Amino acid sequence: MGGIELTELEQDALTEVVNIGVSRAAAALRKMVGKQVLLSVPAVEIVTRERAATLLGERESDELVAVRQSFAGAFSGRAMLIFPEDNSLDLVRAVTGDELSPEEVVEMEEEALSETGNVILNGCLATMANMLKRPLTMSIPVVFRGGGSDLFNPDPEAGEDGLVLFLYINFTVLERNLRGYIAMMMDMPSLATLKDLLGQFIAEVVGEAPQ
Amino acid sequence: MVGRLPDRVFVIQVQKVFMPVNVLVVDDSKLARINAGKALTQLQPDWRRVEAASAAQALDIVAAEPIDIALIDFNMEEKDGLTLAGELRDMHPTMPIAIITANIQDEIIARARALNASFVAKPLTAEGLQGFISGASLRLKSVGK
Amino acid sequence: MTETPPDLTGLFGTTALREPGTLADLGERLNVSLAAAGAAGAWDWDIEAARLYFDPRLAALYGIDAEKAAQGLPTDTFFAAIDPSDAPRIRIAVAGMLHGAEVFLKSYRLRAADRSVRWVEAHGRCHYDLNERPVRFSGILIDVTARQRIEERLRIAQSAGGVGTFEHVPGFGTVAVSEQFCRLLGLHPAGVLPVATVNRTVNEGQPPLFDGVTNPEHGVDYAEICIRRADDGVQRWIALRGEAVRDIEGGGVRHVGVIYDITESRHTQEQLRELNETLEARVEEEIASRKEAEDALRQAQKMEAVGQLTGGIAHDFNNLLTVIIGNIDMATRRLAEDADARVGRALGNALKSSERAASLTQRLLAFSRRQPLDPKKVNLGRLVDGMNDLLTRTLGERISLRTRIAPDLWRVEVDANQLENAILNLVVNARDAMDGTGSLTVAATNERVTAPSAHSSMQIGDYVAISISDTGGGMDEATIARAFDPFFTTKEVGKGTGLGLSMVYGFVHQSGGEVEIRSTVGEGTTIRILLPRLHGSHVEGEDQVAQEAKQGRLSETILVVEDDEDVRNYAVEGLRELGYAVLEARDPAHAMDVLRHSGKAIALVLTDVIMPGMTGRELAETARVFSPGLRILYMSGYPRDVIVRDGRLEPGVDLLPKPFTYQALAAKVREMLDD
Known part of the structure; x- marks a missing residue:
């Protein structure tokens, strides 16, 4: 994949690191909605932006809502929590505990999405940072809407090379019919760093140098 | 795992004949402030809560009225929660302060500890907050509150 | 599966008495239910204390004393029996669990103490303290060696049979699927798909593949659903079959089933139905056209049968008429000048009627297509x-x-x-x-x-x-x-x-x-x-010229060959009357004899066509061997197949159709001799 090839072990390690992050995120979501959250074992893929848009487009034809947070540190990029737009108000209702009037829900929508994304993405990114022992700074979350290809539009300032660490994660919330995805867009140097860090993680855990 | 929070409409409690405990909640997210309020109400229904949506607003409130306890979100625009906590710590060396964040990085926790602040993970629940609140109320009692 | 009797020392590091509600009692109860669930063993990893506990079965599998295992082992023991090629990835996964990952589901090879290698599946979970810190990591091992083989077979059967599987908990927004399932719908292979994604492949007006609304207890109805594949947009028919499975724990219901492509059989069915629908009309059409053809055939057969019949009758008639006409002819010519005029009139009437009969016979032959044509x-x-x-x-x-x-x-x-x-x-x-x-x-x-x-x-x-x-x-x-x-x-x-x-x-x-x-x-x-139409030459042929009776000469000898004595006599008499010298033969053999031994130059052979022993044609061929220039004139009322080919006279063959009149005989013979 575009110069970044993970070994099988690195792939395992990445999946595991992500798994920890996602578990953390799912636990956070569980607390927020007070309902069972079904979490699929994450599948991690490094794909091009276009591929990521296709993967997402294949699954979600409608407009999407994404909460995006930039992260910077040893590796930098942008993380997104993505879910179908028609789930948006449901999610808000879920995290506000069904106590708000419909008007309040609409009024709170943007804010609630932002906070939910913040909790989930922070949980995920922070755990990865802890696992890889490299601190990350995270920006304030931003909510935006659009189709699959809009979400993966390159950030002109960041100058990313168009690779996406795409995690198929289904946050499936029973009785709410909510689902979501997490994607992280990183440039090539960041992915190279990530690969290195995964190697160190493996060495530490397995007790030998990565192949 | 937390059970359902009580389905009660939140009301700011202004009560207790003897000097009520004033809690400052600083978070730029209204949802987070509501959650903090719920958790607090569950643990200490008599405490009075004051809310601020930014660090600047929080400093104004602290200057204007007595605040006993501060719950501060880390991830805020302009000035982050750790910076605000540092400033409050300078003004009130013994005030119980908790940094509330989903950013559970070891580094953040370490920085909070360095300021003699507690660390509570988001999303905030009564259980998660209980340790800090118990400790804080003990400390307040010890100083005569 | 290692069979171990229930251990009274309890499961996880306690030797307390087994009183109801004690940890030991709980341990044993767990032990029993684990055995019932098919577990090969269970572990409990105390993260803070960094100790690892095995139940007796797992201890036995690892070859560790059960007492010791119950009292705690170094955590690294966990990896001791894991096959070295699987160990690194399991170490990574366990590291993930120790740092807060929720689910541990791995399969790997375990080298058991008895030196056997087993495929096991480890199901683990982390338990957290209030601060979300993992404190214990526990789980069970299941021996899946046999299952792996079955799964392999199942996987092959599914991909060979084009069967995609799914598992859906009603109410959930996602469904667990197999790769084949995704391929059948033209979706990128994934283990889990949103229900909405799956249902979106369904054509408008069709029921969804997964219906979240209906009562989950109801189960899965067989359905044939028309879909459009997500990748190439091709329309296919998919059959869905499944069952509602009740989970042992939790009491929830899962819908487990398969889908497979039935486009081809649907297509065949549709063709068959269309065929059935139009069958009646097509049968009617076919019957009508067949009836028309049959009518035409029947008509042709009828004509052919009638033709044969009339042809045969006409042949015999011709011979009779030849004799009748010949004799009337002769009687008339020999009638004395002073004879009763009424006799002459009677003979005239008889001749006229005979000629009418001859003409009728001619028409019968024409109809039966047995008249010789001269195109x-x-x-x-x-x-x-x-x-x-x-x-x-x-x-x-x-x-x-x-x-x-x-x-x-x-x-x-x-x-x-x-x-x-x-x-x-x-x-x-x-x-x-x-x-x-x-x-x-x-x-x-x-x-x-x-x-x-x-x-x-x-x-x-x-x-x-x-x-x-x-x-x-x-x-x-x-x-x-x-x-x-x-x-x-x-x-x-x-x-x-x-x-x-x-x-x-x-x-x-x-x-x-x-x-x-x-x-x-x-x-x-x-x-x-x-x-x-006649293709080719535009050169106009000769139109036929009317014939006239011509007299013969005695110097010209004619051989008459005819097995019917009356006809032979008539022809011989006629020719003699015309002035020819005449020899006669009653059959071809006799004719050959005459030809060879008469010593006379024979100018013409007048022969019947069908005779005993040899046909007129064979006679002609044989005779021409002796005298190559010999002229042959056939007389026949039934010349089919013998001298006629395709209804036409062969070139160089002359025919005098029976019955013939004196005039016609005179003209034809003269024509041939003068040629």
């Missing part, structure tokens, strides 16, 4: 023009005759005399149909037949059509159907023979053509004769 290249326009006077006289004053001859008519090869006969016949019929007044049109045009037709035997090709149209009463369908039958007539008794159209039919068919009747009751009838 020549003919200019039909000129032939019709030449008949003008005859036709005008035949029609009478009150019927107008019009002839329309197309310019540039193609040539045909036909027996001109017979064609004239046929036209005359049709004109007479037309006249009679018009009751004396009206108009008659004889037309000749070029016709091109481009498509075969069920109700006629007409070949594709070019034809010249001669049509005779009248303004008479016309014919109904039943009459048309029988018009060609011999002896069928609509005329009053005694007015017609019923052989006119039959003769035309026979002649035209023998000439490779076709006759058509078009008629509307009250408006008139058109009969068309179609004759095949």
Whole structure:
């Protein structure tokens, strides 16, 4: 994949690191909605932006809502929590505990999405940072809407090379019919760093140098 | 795992004949402030809560009225929660302060500890907050509150 | 599975008495339920204390003393029995668990203490403290060695059979699927798909593959659903089958099932249904067309049968008539000048009637297509023009005759005399149909037949059509159907023979053509004769010349060969009367004898065609061996197959049709000798 090839072990390690992050995120979501959250074992893929848009487009034809947070540190990029737009108000209702009037829900929508994304993405990114022992700074979350290809539009300032660490994660919330995805867009140097860090993680855990 | 929070409409409690405990909640997210309020109400229904949506607003409130306890979100625009906590710590060396964040990085926790602040993970629940609140109320009692 | 009796020391590091509610009791209960669940062992990893506890089964599997295992082991023991090639990834996964990952689901090889290698599946979970810190990591091992083999077989069966599997908990927004499932719907392979994604492949108006609304207890109904594949947009039919499975724990219901592509069989079914729907109409159509063909065939067979019958009768008649006419002829010629005039009149009447009988016989032969034809290249326009006077006289004053001859008519090869006969016949019929007044049109045009037709035997090709149209009463369908039958007539008794159209039919068919009747009751009838176009040379052939009786000379010797004595006598007498020297033979063998030993120069052999021992033709061939220039004249009323090929005389063969008159005999013999 575009110069970044993970070994099988690195792939395992990445999946595991992500798994920890996602578990953390799912636990956070569980607390927020007070309902069972079904979490699929994450599948991690490094794909091009276009591929990521296709993967997402294949699954979600409608407009999407994404909460995006930039992260910077040893590796930098942008993380997104993505879910179908028609789930948006449901999610808000879920995290506000069904106590708000419909008007309040609409009024709170943007804010609630932002906070939910913040909790989930922070949980995920922070755990990865802890696992890889490299601190990350995270920006304030931003909510935006659009189709699959809009979400993966390159950030002109960041100058990313168009690779996406795409995690198929289904946050499936029973009785709410909510689902979501997490994607992280990183440039090539960041992915190279990530690969290195995964190697160190493996060495530490397995007790030998990565192949 | 937390059970359902009580389905009660939140009301700011202004009560207790003897000097009520004033809690400052600083978070730029209204949802987070509501959650903090719920958790607090569950643990200490008599405490009075004051809310601020930014660090600047929080400093104004602290200057204007007595605040006993501060719950501060880390991830805020302009000035982050750790910076605000540092400033409050300078003004009130013994005030119980908790940094509330989903950013559970070891580094953040370490920085909070360095300021003699507690660390509570988001999303905030009564259980998660209980340790800090118990400790804080003990400390307040010890100083005569 | 390692079978170990329940251990009273408890499961996880306690030796307390087994009293109800104690940890030991809990441990044992767990032990029992784990065994029931098929677990090969269980572990509990105390993260803070960094100690690892195995239950007795797992301890046995690892070859560790159960007491020790219950008291705690170094955590690294966990990896001790794991196959080295699997160990690194399991270490990574465990590291994940120790740092907060929720789910641990791994399969790997375990090298058991008994040296066997087993495939195991580890299901683990982390337990957290209030601060979300993992404190314990526990789980069970399941021996999946046998299952792995079964799964492998199942996987192959599924991919070979094109079967995709799914598992859906009603109410959840996602469904667990197999790769084949994704492929069937044209989706990127994934283990879990949103229900909405799956349902979106379903065509409009079709039920969704997964219906979240209906009662989950109801189960999964068999369904055939039309989908459009997500990747290539191709429309396919998918069958869905499944069952509602009740989980042991939790009491929830899962819908487990399969989908598979049934497009081909649906397609076949649809074709079959369409076929059934149109079957009736197509059968009717087929029956109608077959009936038409059968009618045409039946008509042809009828004509053929009648033809054979009449042909046979005519042959015998001809012989009889030859004798009758010959003898009347002779009697007349020998009648004394002073004889009773009434005798002469009687003989004359007898001759006239015999000639009429002969002409009838001729027509029967014509119909049966057994008359020998003498086709020549003919200019039909000129032939019709030449008949003008005859036709005008035949029609009478009150019927107008019009002839329309197309310019540039193609040539045909036909027996001109017979064609004239046929036209005359049709004109007479037309006249009679018009009751004396009206108009008659004889037309000749070029016709091109481009498509075969069920109700006629007409070949594709070019034809010249001669049509005779009248303004008479016309014919109904039943009459048309029988018009060609011999002896069928609509005329009053005694007015017609019923052989006119039959003769035309026979002649035209023998000439490779076709006759058509078009008629509307009250408006008139058109009969068309179609004759095949003669391709090639435009050089006009000789029109036939009328024959005249010619006398013979005694210097010319003629050998008559005929097995019928009466006919032979008639011919011999006739020829002698004409002045020829005549020898006779009663059969071919006798004839050969005469030819060889008579010592006379024989100018002509007049021979019957069908005789015992040898046909006339064989006789001719044998005779020509002795005298190559020998002229042969056949006399026959039934020359089929013997001297005629394809209904036509072979070149260089002459024929005197039976019955023949004295005049005809004289003319033919003279013609041959003078040639």
